[in-house]
Amino acid sequence: MKHISVLLNESINGLNIKSNGIYLDLTLGRAGHSKEILKKLDKGYLYGFDLDNDAIKESKAVLDKISNRFSLIHSNYKYFDEVLKENHINNVDGILLDLGVSSPQFDNPIRGFSYNFDSPLDMRMDNSKGITAKEIVNTYSLKDLSNLFRNYGEEKDAYKIALNIIKQREIKPINTTFELVDIIKKSKSNYELKKKGHPAKQVFQALRIEVNNELNSLKETLDKAIKYLSPKGRLVVISFHSLEDRIVKQAFNNVIKVIGNRNDDYSLPSKNNLSYKLVNKDVITPSEKELNDNPRSKSAKLRILERIK
């Protein structure tokens, strides 16, 4: 399925793009947002990052049609500062993070992100390296699996599911998404199974977060990104579940209360010399129209931070 960019106008407006500015799209995907950024750049420059090689290849073809004022980097976004240092860039005018997986990843039956296809349990955004969901499911202890499902999936039946995984893998390894879905379904009461939403959604979310170390990368990156903003520079983040949104909210709140020397470690609260502000007091969510056009936008939340000086 084609990726439909979420909160596209809201996030592009949120970046407040200057035609000669430097912008980072840390989650390139299929360049839906990058395309709009690049169109607005005249003397400016765009750096796009993605862990997924397909995203880099396909986005390059899309962006080549607009201009050559961009570079794409196949890397975890948490290393964005290394790329900036290599290019002698100290500050940027805007940074975008549109978190999670793209539709082409989710809908690709061989990637293992979706409980709707029977496929190997993989879930790596960069499928050239790193631990897979299969390795986690077949090697983590009962305690670790149960904590994982509870903490990253907010899954009520975390312990029961973990226990049934352990029992099943003593008979034979769990290899596929559908084998895991079966175990999850068997671990739930009829009452739980009748509830809205797929019964495997929370466990799949938890595994995906663990496989890609998503929350740690996000925390690390937000703290760095905030420090790289130029005066009037904007950090725009779209999150898709409460664990992500909590991290974004916390990272923004940490600095809007704080004094403004950029070399400070943000440890001196001050009410009158603020360096950063929230552009919108309330979180931005998709319009009724966007929700109708793209149901996948349902849980999206947009937050925007601006460096004042």
Ligand SMILES: C[S@@+](CC[C@H](N)C(=O)[O-])C[C@H]1O[C@@H](n2cnc3c(N)ncnc32)[C@H](O)[C@@H]1O
């Ligand atoms: C929701 S999609 C972005 C869609 C994009 N904004 C568009 O409109 O086409 C998220 C993308 O971020 C990438 N991604 C997720 N975590 C990443 C990380 N830590 N480093 C680099 N890319 C990451 C995924 O591979 C995926 O392609």
